[in-house]
Structure formats: structure tokens, C-alpha cells
Amino acid sequence: MNHLTKTDFIQYLNCPESLWLLKNKKEEYNKHKGEFSEFQQKIIDEGYQVEEYAEKLFPEAINIPTANTSVEETKEKLSGIGVSFLQPSFSYSSCFARIDILEKLDDNTYHIYEVKSSTSIKTGKTQNHIIDASFQKYVMENAGYSVSKISLIYLDKEYRKNGEIIASDLLKVEEITDRVNEIYSETRNNIKQAISFINLESIDENICSCYTNTQSNHCDSFSYFNDKITDSSIYKLASIRRNKIEDLISMDCISLLDIPVGYKLSSRQASQIESLRINQPIYNKGNIKKTLSSLQFPLHFFDYETYASAIPKVDGIGPHKHLVFQVSMHTMYEDGSIEHFEWLGKKMELPTEMLEKMQDKTGYNGTFISWNSPFENLCNKQMIESIPNHADYLNYINSNMFDLMIIFKEDYIDYRFQGSSSIKKVLPILCPEPELSYKNLAIQDGSMAMDNWGKMMLDTNFNKDINKTRKDLLKYCRLDSLAMVEIYKKLKLIE
């Protein structure tokens, strides 16, 4: 019989088919699942760190080891004299629950505390803390214990580190008993259905319900259940909505080229199909020229790399806030000459030095160009809060920022971008030169950069060559800003 944990149950609620595959054909499931990254491990480790702080709120708690015998050990410890317990385990039928922190109340009922590394109570589709907690209550109550209170412990988004971290300042405790009770009977029914479903001998493996969903809702198992879908399918149509996917499927249009001429599409979607049909990009010369000529020289093509963690590491920073640890900036002057500036933090500290050097370099002149500017904009706003004496400069950058990506949402469409406008999709098409490829870099994306830099700063067992890691980080960030310069130059050629 397949077992059901809280994590399984949430996966079932999101998608029964993907949980069935995991439970019944694990090899196939793993084949389609992306590789487990160091960044995913970082998120898991941070969850444990938040738990460690939460446990400080219960200094007398008895720790129950998470071994195979933990259910029996829990039973034994709960009948003893202790009042609070860490990681007690319960099982009922094929369900298993490990509670983060449990408190025994005077009337012999129990108070469940679930610890979350988020800064709010999540009630969304993929993360729902109320459903999580009601699963825990279901298992405990059916194992013979009465649960009278349930609370969540999570990070206070207003918290800013200031010296030693005090658990009661960092964390918020919020009772959710009523919210859990409201959905409890529904949860009970859903758990029963989940157990029956994952124990089915077979399901229809030739299609899954995301067939009519947009790509961002597909999980890694989509290609297993829909193996005939190719890269030029309707799911790749830029900003396509579910109702349009349903409509196209009802007309038997799965490939982009099946879409009939005259079918109602946005201008970006129509250009994408036209580009595929004629095998050429579609662009609006006049608009591109007008946009580029509005930029004020010098042009500072720049890109930040940031570190964020559930538990802030630097004074002035809050949970999950971005600490900028690196910048690469290519400055282009009106005569076409280019200068490069880069800075990479040597310590886990606020980037005051970086801002001083950047300001020396650029002054209050020119246009700052980024790709997906809301991110750089947000980083600047967070730096205004933590380094207020550079507020004027950061405000200047934000009010003189141009997002180069916008051109690829409106005025330059190529079917080979596959409906995306990310720099990783645009660069290899506009600038296929091997020296501009991310493929051969040791650091391939922002998550890897964050993970490598964070470990280099914090992990006493960091086992990579520090000089090489610094060079790899510099190479990666340099390519991000250089890529914008090269794309800009290509756009200028078609003006």
C-alpha cells in the first residue's frame, strides 16, 4: 500500500496524476523531473534553519529523533512528564505526519505548531499552509490524540536584522484553529480520495488534465503524459490564456502551424506565427528606432546578482530580502566606445562600497539599461531602505532606467524565442557567436550565482577553489551586461 505524507497530499491536491506517477512509477517520474539543484537544497536547508529558531521559543521541549521508530518513541514520550515536543510522529492507516512542534495542554489536548519559512500564511494552489495543518490534525486525531489548537510560526516580514537574531523578534506565531476547522471535513474526504487514487493499479497515462492549461501550470511530468506535444505547440504561443488553448484544442489545433489564418490572436501572437511561417523575425523598425533614440548617453548596461535567505545574514536586511553582492556594468558612450565596471563582494555585508564606486563611475548621467527592470528596480528600492545615504543616486537610477526586454515583447518577435522574451532565449538567436554563449560557463544562472557566492561567504567547509569561483561569478555577470550591449548593437543595425 502506498503511503501518504503531508507533502504527498498537497501534491495530490495540485495534481493526482503526478502523485500517482511518483508513487507507482518512480523511475519514470524521476526521468522527467529536472535535476535536483544546489539551489533547491538551499531552500530545504533554510527551512531547517527557521525550524531551529522556532524551537528556541520552546527551550524545554523534548526532541524526538526522526528515526524509523519515531512513532513508538512519540507515544512513549507523550505519556511522560514533558510539555512540549519537537518532531513527534504519528501514523494512521497509510498516512504519516511529523509535527514540527507539539505542546501538551492542561486538559490533555494538544496544540500543533507548524513552522514555515515564508513571510506570510500561504493559501495558494501549490502552497497552502491551512491544508498542510489540517492534514497533520487528521493524522494525529485518528491516531488517538485530541487536537484543540493549531498555530503557524512564520517569518515576520517587517523584521530587519540588527545584531544577534532573537527568535521572538524574527518569528510570528498566529493561531489558525478556526481556519483549519472550516476545511477539516473537506480535507478528511480529500485524504480518503487521495489514498484510493494513489493505490489504483492503473490510470489513463495518455493524457493529463493540464492538456488545456497554460505552460506555466505544467509540471515536469507533462511530457510523460503528453508525449506527442512538440516544441512548436500552441503552449509556446506568447501569453496564451487557458480559454484560447481550450478553443484551439476543440478545433484540433495543437501545433502553431495548425492555427487557421484569420484566427483572433494578439499582435504579438500573430507575429510569432507569421515569423514561424516565413522563418524570419518580424520587427517594427520605426518603433525600435524611436525607442532607442530616446535613450540618453552614456548608456549603462547593468546587471545585479543578489543573495536572499530566509534568515537574514546582514544587519539592515530582512527575511528573503535581496542583498546585492555583485554588479557588472558596460557603459557605452555616444562615440561607441565602451568601458566595463564590475564589483563582487568579498564579505557578507551591505554593498555600500559598490554603490560608491558605481556612483564615481557614472555620476548622475545617462540611461541605466537592464533586462527585466522590475528586478533591478526592486533591488534599488531595498538598498534605499538599508543604505539610505545613497538614496538620491539609487532614485536617479530607477527614474532613468530602461528595460531592453520590452522591445522583445512588442517590436521584435522571432518564433525561435518560443514565446519568451528572456535574455537566455533572445541572445543565442540574435548573437549566436560562441563567445556570447552561456552554455560553457561554470555558473549558468542567477540561482547558481547566489548559491555559489553564499556558500563561499558562509560555509566553513566550502570545498571549491575561491579564486576560480570568483572568476566564474565575474564571467557570468559580465556576460549578462555584455549580452545587452551586443543585442543593442544588433537592434541598431536594423534601424
Ligand code: SF4
Ligand atoms: S502537467 Fe499533468 S501531471 Fe503535471 S500537474 Fe498538470 S495535470 Fe498533473
